Amino acid sequence: MTSLKPKLGTRQLFIVFGLGIPLVVYCLFVVGPTLSIFLESLFRWNGLSPNKKFVGLKNYTDLFGNPMFLSAISHTVFLLLVSTAVTMGIAIFFAVTLVQSRLPERGIFRVMFFFPNVLSVVVIGIIFRYVYAPNTGILNSALEAFGIEGPIWLGDARTVLWAISGAMVWQAMGYYMLIYMAGLDDIPPSLYEAADLDGASKFRQFIHITIPMLWDIIRVTLVFYIISSLNLSFTFVRIMTDAGPNKASEVLLTFMYDQAFENGNFGYAMAAAFVIFVLSFGLALLSDKLTERKDF
């Protein structure tokens, strides 16, 4: 048995180093920062000076008393709701039609729809600025061809959030479509064959077979979509409108960022960051709860 001893030693050494280093790095750059968001949010601090004052929960009470912050919450929730609903709806619809269709070109559609997902969000944001531009934009001059005078999409408080949602849907739709297509491939065809024999319509098959069979995937994608589009909202807003016009498209992340880097108000920004962190978990948990499988 003694001959096993050194071997056991290398095994332990390998585990300690192979796992220890990534663990330390992970703690330093992921876990530590997350914890420090909460800790730092209890201070008033500009991020640079040694002057750091403990203020307790004052940053939070200030935040929720700030109408700018409250409207940033409602803009964020609006973007998430609209882009989630539209993206999921279109993605499921196209996934089902592509999987069930006999179209010879469906492979090409798949490749095309997924493509925006590999592009940089910065690039997408800039391109959509040109799509939505009032005079030189693609969208309005296309509308003009139909005799419609398009709004100033990104310059009008009434349309700006819809326009940003449009870009978000454009970016994400193909990715979710592919996930649903993968899920649809796992549904046994015999279920549809049986339904066909019973004379069930395509629509009934969709409601009673497709949706229930996809339900678990839909739930997971919903949670991921909420978290990822919350994150993407920063870049989309930053590039497309920089929170304008007149803060009409301010979202939580741009609010947080400007508090830190424009106003030098790091403690306050950390409090906003913590609210975002809680909100993203809250929304994810909520959507998970709401979609919990009752009996189908």
Place this chain on the structure above:
Amino acid sequence: MGAHLKGRLSPGEWVVRCLLAISALVIIFPLLWTFYTSFKTNEEFLGSIWSLPKVWNWDNYIRAFEVAKIGSYFINSIFLTLMAIAFMFLMGLPAAYILSRMEFRFRKVIFAFFMSGMFISTTYTVLPIFLMLNKVKLLNNLPVLAFVYAATTLSYNIFLMAGFFRGISKDYEDAAEIDGCGYLQKIGLVIVPLSRSGLFVVVLFAFMSYWNEYVLGFTVLRDRALMTLPIGLANLMEIQQFATDWGAMFAGLVTVMIPTMLVYIFVQKYLTAGISIGGLKG
């Protein structure tokens, strides 16, 4: 597979086909438009937004590279992306191996601890990360940023790799062990080759996310000479003097898109397959 047309398409199928074609146009046209606009002069752009360029000239690209420094952004992006991928594998490979193929105390707890990181986003941890790097004077440093990229994506990549490694039969490893292979050799000679298609997906996802990353880079890289393509491009858009140079802007956009587009065309099969294997990225 079963895409053979049995007879003619029904009217319903034609409706579906039209709907799909319109959507595909909505997806592809803005990109196509960006591409051909990048060859138009500024006067042509303002004159008619739809028309094709009269002459396909490279002036915009020359300006984008000479005046707007797109070339140096490009080199920075390549350097940063490759280095981040290297750091990620250096840390992620052994960790994924240990967590998926070795038995020891607290293994499950440590794995769960790592996985919880998938729910944390750099869009808000960027504040403490900035403060930390600022304190030790490591802002404006590409290798450091690459390391931060690797560190903040470790959870997701370990999750993917551990998933691929778990499926490998123990027999291969036992055989390698009899041949006297150590752990690192087993990873390099057995595990990596056997899961190469999975690892290829990991490389692809990592490439895409590092190449396109904006928030962290934008915050940490303030020196123009170090900016990456997305950051430089966003910067280009903000600087007023270039905002009126549409041509250079579009040339810049196309320059950023080309590498991802090429990668996409060559590997889209693996990428779309990866979606169903690897599931979701955060």
